Every structure is written in C-alpha cells, then in structure tokens.
Amino acid sequence: MLEKIILDGNLVANDIKEGLKERVVQLKSQGITPCLATVLVGNDPSSATYVKMKGNACARLGIDSRRIHLPETTTTEELIKTINDLNDDETVHGILLQHPVPSQIDERAAFEEISLDKDVDGVTSWGYGQTALGFGVYPSCTPAAILKIMEYYNIETKGKHAVVVGRSPILGKPVSALLLNKNATVTTCHSYTENLPKLVEQADIVIAAVGKPSFIKGDWLKTGAIVLDAGYNPGNIGDVEYESCFEKASAITPVPGGVGPVTISMLLKHTVDSAEKKLAQFV
Ligand SMILES: Nc1nc2c(c(=O)[nH]1)N[C@@H](CN(C=O)c1ccc(C(=O)N[C@@H](CCC(=O)O)C(=O)O)cc1)CN2
Numbered sequence: 473m474l475e476k477i478i479l480d481g482n483l484v485a486n487d488i489k490e491g492l493k494e495r496v497v498q499l500k501s502q503g504i505t506p507c508l509a510t511v512l513v514g515n516d517p518s519s520a521t522y523v524k525m526k527g528n529a530c531a532r533l534g535i536d537s538r539r540i541h542l543p544e545t546t547t548t549e550e551l552i553k554t555i556n557d558l559n560d561d562e563t564v565h566g567i568l569l570q571h572p573v574p575s576q577i578d579e580r581a582a583f584e585e586i587s588l589d590k591d592v593d594g595v596t597s598w599g600y601g602q603t604a605l606g607f608g609v610y611p612s613c614t615p616a617a618i619l620k621i622m623e624y625y626n627i628e629t630k631g632k633h634a635v636v637v638g639r640s641p642i643l644g645k646p647v648s649a650l651l652l653n654k655n656a657t658v659t660t661c662h663s664y665t666e667n668l669p670k671l672v673e674q675a676d677i678v679i680a681a682v683g684k685p686s687f688i689k690g691d692w693l694k695t696g697a698i699v700l701d702a703g704y705n706p707g708n709i710g711d712v713e714y715e716s717c718f719e720k721a722s723a724i725t726p727v728p729g730g731v732g733p734v735t736i737s738m739l740l741k742h743t744v745d746s747a748e749k750k751l752a753q754f755v
Pocket residue numbers: 521522523568569570571572593595613614642704708727728729730731732733734735736
C-alpha cells in the first residue's frame with residue numbers, strides 16, 4: 473500500500489512559534505515589543521474569528537496586538553486614514569487588513585497604502601512584485617505557509633510540476649511565484665481554464681486555492697500526488713474533497729489543522745522579523 477503522510481499544520485505552526493519565543497524575549501530586553509495592528513472592517517463573523525485568532529496567537533508569544541474594528545459603513549478614505557495613522561506609528565511593526573472588506577471599499581487601494589516595511593501580510597503590489605522576483609520581503613502568509621509546510625516535510629519542488637488552482641492576489645498568484653522560484657514547473661489555473669481535471673492529473677504537487685468547498689476531487693489526482701489545501705470555507709471545509717483525495721495522494725494537508733495554523737504563525741514570524749529590522753536601524 474502507498475505510504476500516506478498527513479501534513480500536520482499544527483506541528484509546523486508550533487515549530488515556528490517555538491523558534492520565535494527567544495527572539496521576542498531578546499527584542500523586549502532591548503526595549504522593543506513587536507506589535508501587530510489588525511484592522512477588521514465590518515461584521516463578517518469568519519473574519520472576526522480569524523482576527524481574534526491572530527490577536528490571541530500574538531498574546532501567547534508576548535507580541536502586542538492593536539485591534540482596530542471599523543464599522544460596516546466605513547469608506548475607502550476612512551480606511552486609508554486609519555492605515556496611514558498606523559504607518560506613522562513607530563510602535564507598530566506590522567499591519568494586517570483583514571480580507572474581505574465590505575463592498576463599498578476599494579480593497580486594493582487600501583492594501584496599497586500599507587508601508588512596505590510594515591506589510592507583514594504581503595498584500596501590497598510592491599511586496600508581491602518583490603516576492604515574485606525572489607527578493608527578501610514578506611510574502612503573503614498563506615503562500616509562505618504552504619512553502620514552509622513543504623520545507624518542514626522535505627518535499628522536493630525542484631523539477632516537479634505544481635498545479636495551482638486559483639489566482640487571487642494574496643494566494644494563487646504569490647504561491648505560483650514562490651514555487652517557480654523554488655524551481656518547480658508551475659501551471660496556474662483559474663475559472664477560464666479548460667479541462668481542469670486533466671491538468672490536475674499531471675501535477676506532482678496540487679495547491680488548492682480556489683475558494684470553493686470540496687472542489688478538487690480524488691479522481692482528478694495522479695496517484696501519489698502531494699496536495700496542499702489552502703481552502704477555508706464556512707464549516708471548516710477545504711477546497712479539496714478530503715476523503716477521495718486522501719485515497720489518491722501520498723501526502724495531504726487536512727482542514728482544519730493544515731495550512732490555516734501555519735498561516736497565522738507566518739504572520740507572527742513576519743511581525744518579529746519587522747521588529748528586528750526596526751531595532752537594527754537603531755544599533
Ligand atoms: N489579510 C488577510 N486576509 C485573509 C487571509 C490572509 O492571509 N490575510 N487569509 C484568509 C483567512 N485566514 C486569515 O486571515 C485564516 C483562515 C483560517 C485559519 C485557520 O487557522 N483555520 C483553522 C480552523 C479555524 C477554526 O477552528 O475556526 C484551521 O485551518 O485549522 C487561519 C487564517 C482570508 N483572509
């Protein structure tokens with residue numbers, strides 16, 4: 473029988489957080505407490521949960537978090553003003569604007585206002601461009617999490633065919649770029665892609681980033697494929713049909729307990745990285 477590995481995101485997330493503890497202590501001993509500002513706009517319950525999870529994760533590591541909750545009726549201008557205030561605040565090292573925002577807001581315009589040095593969530597076009605070119609800035613956290621899981625489990629990317637299903641600005645596009653930089657051959661699929669199952673069937677590595685529950689089926693997969701599910705649909709349902717994909721895959725992330733927890737750990741890591749860069753400016 474084919475050996476199966478369940479790629480345990482909690483294990484990877486804890487490993488990252490363990491590595492951050494001493495760095496936070498060191499920063500604090502030098503007078504800097506890393507601080508993440510989270511901006512939540514409106515009343516989406518899932519977004520509120522994710523922001524709360526991020527704040528709690530910060531607290532457990534001794535990282536400060538400043539939680540800003542703006543009303544559902546917030547305008548683009550008001551949101552941009554909030555972001556600019558956080559850009560100017562010397563005590564804030566990272567800014568996270570929770571996606572999605574209410575429809576009257578130009579989300580892209582708001583993301584673009586985040587200073588590059590505080591873009592720990594990798595949402596600006598500068599951050600994306602630098603990630604794509606392989607420079608050392610903060611990639612978006614879910615793409616970074618996917619790469620981190622592969623690194624933790626020694627999954628080879630060089631020369632492998634990775635099929636990314638989805639092309640969103642903070643997930644499908646940057647994860648495609650990161651995999652390309654790791655010498656994978658990358659096919660990025662989207663809603664106009666023809667014969668998606670046939671493309672997925674060619675993949676050594678499948679990245680599910682489509683935002684549709686249980687969308688990718690086991691009978692699309694090549695036997696032994698590695699599957700990373702970045703879906704976070706209501707009810708904690710991933711983008712892959714877990715049971716049928718588990719049967720065909722050699723390694724797979726579950727939902728919950730896969731990519732999600734690592735996403736949050738990468739956000740903490742980027743915030744600590746940013747605080748350390750800030751400290752380095754003074755010494
Ligand atoms: N600005 C951003 N917005 C959004 C991002 C992002 O990276 N930046 N990602 C997603 C949602 N997300 C973080 O914001 C996120 C979703 C799910 C999880 C997670 O750990 N889920 C758990 C289960 C959660 C539960 O028990 O309720 C899991 O998979 O085990 C983390 C982060 C959209 N917006």
